[in-house]
Amino acid sequence: MSSSIRMTLRRTRQRGLRSALITCAALAIAGATVATTGVAAASAKASSKPLVVWYDAARAAFVKEYKATHPGANVKWVLYDGDGNGSGTLQSKFALYNRVGWTPGVAPDVVFDEENYEAGWLGEPPFNDLLNLKPYIAKSVWSKDEGLGDCLINGKLLCLRNDNAANVLWVNTTLWNQFFPGQQPPTTWAQYAADGQALVKNHPGYYIGEFGQPWDAETYLWGNECPINEAVGNRVLLDNPNSSNCTTIAGLIDSALGAFTTNGPFTTSWVNDKTAQHMVMDIGAIWQGTAIYPSGSSSNGPGTNVIEAYPPPLATNGAHVTGSIGGGLWMVSSHTKQPKAAAALMEYMDTSPKIQESSSIEEGLPAYAPDQGGWLSSLNGVFANPSATEAAIKQAAAEIWPGWSPVPWSVESIFGNTVTPSLISGGTFASALTTLAGNIKSAAQSAGWQVKS
Amino acid sequence: MSVPSVPAVPGVRTRARRGSRAAGRREQPPAGVSRTAGYFFVALYVVLLLALGIAPVVYAIYLALSSSGGFGANFSDAFNDYRFLPAFEHVLEFIALWLVSQTILVVALVLMLHSLARRVGAVFRFLFYIPGALAGAASVIVWLFMLDPTASPFAFILHWLGYAQFDNTIAPGNLPAIFAIMAFWTGAGGWIVVMYGALNNIPHELLEAAEIDGSNAFQTAFRIKLPLIRKWVVYMLVLAFAGGTQLFVEPTVLGSAALGVGISKYWSPNQLGWFLASQYDEFNEAAAISIVLLAFGLIVAAILVWRGRLFEVE
Numbered sequence: 001m002s003s004s005i006r007m008t009l010r011r012t013r014q015r016g017l018r019s020a021l022i023t024c025a026a027l028a029i030a031g032a033t034v035a036t037t038g039v040a041a042a043s044a045k046a047s048s049k050p051l052v053v054w055y056d057a058a059r060a061a062f063v064k065e066y067k068a069t070h071p072g073a074n075v076k077w078v079l080y081d082g083d084g085n086g087s088g089t090l091q092s093k094f095a096l097y098n099r100v101g102w103t104p105g106v107a108p109d110v111v112f113d114e115e116n117y118e119a120g121w122l123g124e125p126p127f128n129d130l131l132n133l134k135p136y137i138a139k140s141v142w143s144k145d146e147g148l149g150d151c152l153i154n155g156k157l158l159c160l161r162n163d164n165a166a167n168v169l170w171v172n173t174t175l176w177n178q179f180f181p182g183q184q185p186p187t188t189w190a191q192y193a194a195d196g197q198a199l200v201k202n203h204p205g206y207y208i209g210e211f212g213q214p215w216d217a218e219t220y221l222w223g224n225e226c227p228i229n230e231a232v233g234n235r236v237l238l239d240n241p242n243s244s245n246c247t248t249i250a251g252l253i254d255s256a257l258g259a260f261t262t263n264g265p266f267t268t269s270w271v272n273d274k275t276a277q278h279m280v281m282d283i284g285a286i287w288q289g290t291a292i293y294p295s296g297s298s299s300n301g302p303g304t305n306v307i308e309a310y311p312p313p314l315a316t317n318g319a320h321v322t323g324s325i326g327g328g329l330w331m332v333s334s335h336t337k338q339p340k341a342a343a344a345l346m347e348y349m350d351t352s353p354k355i356q357e358s359s360s361i362e363e364g365l366p367a368y369a370p371d372q373g374g375w376l377s378s379l380n381g382v383f384a385n386p387s388a389t390e391a392a393i394k395q396a397a398a399e400i401w402p403g404w405s406p407v408p409w410s411v412e413s414i415f416g417n418t419v420t421p422s423l424i425s426g427g428t429f430a431s432a433l434t435t436l437a438g439n440i441k442s443a444a445q446s447a448g449w450q451v452k453s
Numbered sequence: 454m455s456v457p458s459v460p461a462v463p464g465v466r467t468r469a470r471r472g473s474r475a476a477g478r479r480e481q482p483p484a485g486v487s488r489t490a491g492y493f494f495v496a497l498y499v500v501l502l503l504a505l506g507i508a509p510v511v512y513a514i515y516l517a518l519s520s521s522g523g524f525g526a527n528f529s530d531a532f533n534d535y536r537f538l539p540a541f542e543h544v545l546e547f548i549a550l551w552l553v554s555q556t557i558l559v560v561a562l563v564l565m566l567h568s569l570a571r572r573v574g575a576v577f578r579f580l581f582y583i584p585g586a587l588a589g590a591a592s593v594i595v596w597l598f599m600l601d602p603t604a605s606p607f608a609f610i611l612h613w614l615g616y617a618q619f620d621n622t623i624a625p626g627n628l629p630a631i632f633a634i635m636a637f638w639t640g641a642g643g644w645i646v647v648m649y650g651a652l653n654n655i656p657h658e659l660l661e662a663a664e665i666d667g668s669n670a671f672q673t674a675f676r677i678k679l680p681l682i683r684k685w686v687v688y689m690l691v692l693a694f695a696g697g698t699q700l701f702v703e704p705t706v707l708g709s710a711a712l713g714v715g716i717s718k719y720w721s722p723n724q725l726g727w728f729l730a731s732q733y734d735e736f737n738e739a740a741a742i743s744i745v746l747l748a749f750g751l752i753v754a755a756i757l758v759w760r761g762r763l764f765e766v767e
Contacts, residue, residue, distance in 0.1 A: 092731030
């Protein structure tokens with residue numbers, strides 16, 4: 001090969017290399033993700049468009065019942081993840097609709113949301129995407145919904161509560177009678193912690209609850225009136241981890257830390273370790289009774305027939321209060337062109353005895369009080385000591401502390417990212433409390449809230 | 454965005470052969486046909502680049518600079534966001550671990566492979582490449598099982614390290630290393646193939662001459678081969694850095710699998726941008742973070758190109 005040809009080849013190769021490098025580098029760097037626009041504008045008359053309803057998998061039975069009783073209804077049903085575990089689906093979709101327009105027949109008119117705090121997120125600035133339902137639903141109806149603190153925000157009614165997810169004390173009666181013969185399950189947090197200490201000492205490997213899951217703030221802090229997530233005015237938050245309501249409960253939990261499993265009820269560890277069969281008791285939502293204790297299910301539990309509900313422990317300040325985990329919301333978009341039809345549909349879903357009184361359709365206690373009796377009696381035979389269980393559920397349902405507010409940030413998420421890693425690395429709840437409150441403060445300020453302590 | 458996938462193997466070896474044949478025969482295609490075909494292929498790329506590369510960047514710049522709070526308000530909001538610095542710290546820690554380990558291991562492996570007998574080398578090259586064939590999210594799913602002490606085939610290692618549960622494995626301090634391992638596992642094989650192609654481009658006469666001069670395998674690898682593939686190493690660093698700062702898929706999928714325990718939704722800057730846009734309707738601040746990432750990638754690329762003399766014609 002002559003030197004001139006070699007030179008030419010080398011130059012060609014260099015140019016090829018150079019253009020390949022520039023091309024690839026440009027592609028990689030320019031890949032920064034930015035969502036672009038779409039087209040809004042609906043020219044057709046809104047009334048001819050179907051009502052668009054977004055529902056989650058657990059509400060599929062609701063939809064089936066609605067279709068059976070409303071043949072010919074012009075509804076487009078869209079199954080989505082329900083925003084479960086704070087997935088953020090609704091926020092991201094609403095943010096995009098706010099940019100491209102809420103096209104009737106495409107954008108949702110009615111939405112079911114699994115997260116109980118999100119009306120305060122989606123109905124407030126910068127979203128403002130929820131309809132005030134007061135003009136469309138009679139007060140005689142909505143006032144019978146329990147747990148409306150998550151929906152009545154700044155004087156507006158932004159949602160209806162689907163189910164009341166108050167926390168009760170679930171007790172495995174077989175294990176309890178075996179380990180604590182002749183003793184009554186605890187009625188105070190101090191007794192609860194003392195039973196935990198006894199369990200660690202005498203029956204290691206058995207638990208009085210789980211600790212470390214994102215929703216545990218709603219179990220232990222909400223359930224003891226700990227004011228770290230309390231809206232005390234329009235966009236004003238009270239966040240005081242030094243309140244004795246917070247420090248006392250954290251200290252009690254720490255005193256019995258070995259009696260809590262760190263397995264979450266929806267993890268493989270829970271199933272593999274048969275954790276549900278090792279729970280002597282657990283403070284959890286009403287819906288958890290049928291969700292995590294059945295035998296032979298994916299939860300590998302002891303069977304609901306040995307599980308009984310007791311009233312939640314008294315707060316350390318003596319108040320009869322409890323927390324709440326989940327409990328879904330029905331909401332209507334403020335951009336809907338059919339507000340009356342949308343409100344009528346959600347009212348039917350939320351109050352119809354055909355749906356809400358059947359425990360095979362509605363998994364949790366209906367928030368709509370007139371349907372609760374029917375739902376509770378449909379539970380007969382599911383749990384041990386049905387009448388005491390029903391009474392405990394009813395009592396807890398009326399005791400949800402209203403000082404834990406619906407806010408535009410996820411306390412669950414903050415708890416999961418601060419308290420849980422701290423516990424895993426050997427820390428205590430009490431020591432993680434300040435970090436938790438600090439991160440809530442940062443999230444609140446970042447969302448434009450004023451924070452008091 | 455996932456860590457960068459590797460571009461097609463540069464068929465340097467094939468090209469060299471074809472080049473010598475063409476040079477021997479002196480055959481040239483008609484200039485007009487060649488030019489038209491060239492424009493056609495470039496046009497396809499340019500259209501996609503404009504639509505999916507340049508236009509979003511221009512739109513992001515527009516969003517980042519438009520604000521009711523005055524020029525630069527979105528950038529100052531982003532810099533003052535309490536999640537901004539931790540996100541960059543996380544990603545820089547990840548990049549430091551990943552780039553160093555990937556560079557050392559890829560170069561070492563490819564030099565070893567190249568000195569092996571051709572058939573054995575080809576088998577190993579293929580084996581290294583297999584994980585890279587998995588798309589970003591799919592490879593993370595594989596790792597979800599690998600990292601879970603209750604499900605992993607390598608649970609004994611995790612137990613030996615003191616991890617009894619998935620939450621233990623993905624403790625915050627472990628995350629940069631976990632993402633670096635994932636990125637290495639999916640990306641290194643592709644780069645080994647690329648570097649192997651580059652090594653094959655080294656004239657055989659040169660290696661023979663070195664051998665005749667008494668160079669052993671080690672000396673040949675580090676004094677002859679390595680300097681000749683230096684530009685490809687720099688090229689890998691440019692792409693890996695840009696892709697690494699844009700880390701998104703791995704922490705997102707791992708975070709959702711952990712059910713909200715341990716990993717925040719704004720672990721990396723790209724996630725923070727997404728979080729602000731999709732959860733708080735803050736598209737302008739999110740765009741500002743995207744621009745910061747873009748600038749970051751470009752500056753480091755420029756330094757590497759300049760220091761590595763990437764585009765220099767010898």
